[in-house]
Amino acid sequence: MKKVLGISFGRKMGNTDVMVKTALMECEKAGCQVKFLRGDDLDIKPCTGCISCVVGMTTGRGKGGCPVKDDFHILDEALMECDAVIVGSPTYVLSPTGKFKVVCDRIGPSHDITFRKATYEEGLAAGKSPDQLPDPRSFKKRVGALISVGGAMTKNWLAFMLPTMYEFTMSMGIDVVDMHEYHGAMACEHVLGNDTQMERMRTMGKNIAEALAAETEEERTRWRGEEQGVCPVCHCNMLTVSEDGAHIECPVCGISGEASMQDGKLKVNFSEAQQKRSRLHWDGKLEHSTEIKTQAVGPGQIPDLAERKKAYQGYAEQDW
Numbered sequence: 001m002k003k004v005l006g007i008s009f010g011r012k013m014g015n016t017d018v019m020v021k022t023a024l025m026e027c028e029k030a031g032c033q034v035k036f037l038r039g040d041d042l043d044i045k046p047c048t049g050c051i052s053c054v055v056g057m058t059t060g061r062g063k064g065g066c067p068v069k070d071d072f073h074i075l076d077e078a079l080m081e082c083d084a085v086i087v088g089s090p091t092y093v094l095s096p097t098g099k100f101k102v103v104c105d106r107i108g109p110s111h112d113i114t115f116r117k118a119t120y121e122e123g124l125a126a127g128k129s130p131d132q133l134p135d136p137r138s139f140k141k142r143v144g145a146l147i148s149v150g151g152a153m154t155k156n157w158l159a160f161m162l163p164t165m166y167e168f169t170m171s172m173g174i175d176v177v178d179m180h181e182y183h184g185a186m187a188c189e190h191v192l193g194n195d196t197q198m199e200r201m202r203t204m205g206k207n208i209a210e211a212l213a214a215e216t217e218e219e220r221t222r223w224r225g226e227e228q229g230v231c232p233v234c235h236c237n238m239l240t241v242s243e244d245g246a247h248i249e250c251p252v253c254g255i256s257g258e259a260s261m262q263d264g265k266l267k268v269n270f271s272e273a274q275q276k277r278s279r280l281h282w283d284g285k286l287e288h289s290t291e292i293k294t295q296a297v298g299p300g301q302i303p304d305l306a307e308r309k310k311a312y313q314g315y316a317e318q319d320w
Helices: 015-029 052-059 072-081 098-107 113-125 161-170 195-213 272-276 282-295 305-312
Strands: 003-008 033-038 084-090 143-149 175-182 248-250 255-262 265-269
Touching: 003 015, 003 072, 003 195, 015 033, 015 084, 015 143, 015 195, 033 072, 052 113, 052 282, 072 098, 084 161, 084 195, 098 161, 113 282, 143 161, 143 195, 161 175, 175 195, 255 272
Parallel strands: 003 033, 003 084, 084 143, 143 175
Antiparallel strands: 248 255, 255 265
16 A cells, blocks of 8 residues: 655644645545644754764765754654655745755755665675665655645745755655645635635645556656646746856756747757756766765865864854
């Protein structure tokens, strides 16, 4: 039986909670086992930037664990056991909540499948036992869906929502097959009174269930969302212009395309090669992890770093 995890970063029984649960209910109807977590119910502390997770994996001395002691292990285990995840967040100043971003930071490099895969395979080759290595469930093929909820009546006040929400699925290589943005929520007391949005959530649940039931990898990862977006990989509409002005780039995928005007509309063509190296795909993530392994703290070592830091130790700090 396939397992679907729903995670809400909204208030208890608020719009986001109910929308995630509505999608889960459809998954359950399709025969999936479902579980729901509310981010704010968990004590998950911010990442300290100690990078022990990555250093441990890249040096063969660790398996991607985090030294911070809190409730993150609850979320981690739920993610490891699921086959699909549906994540929802309200909009706080154009982007997801602070707790959502804290969770993404904690998932981040520690769950990057390229780091974990290399550590796992090298560890087995070196004769290590599986319990000394990253959880093999890390490599499970998963699908996901994203739900963005905002009270603003103007959609661009949710501008950073869906692009930022990809941070949740990126490291683990979760294939997002659907996403939806509900703006103008302030016009209705509760989403339970908005039949269009409720039906869209039921469709999302069906899309996840159908993806899990797919017999081929192509069908499993097929985009099922109603919003196609400009980028053919992440289906977001956010674009940036390269520094030299020669290319249009997708900031989610980290790929560049060629822009043109067709029938008075901006069109962007992303080549197959560029799409393949999207950071949402294995090649793009491997490109990044290889860069870190080969370049991080290499010839740039500073022999007298401790001495140089002395002038800054406690500078202008006050006991607030």
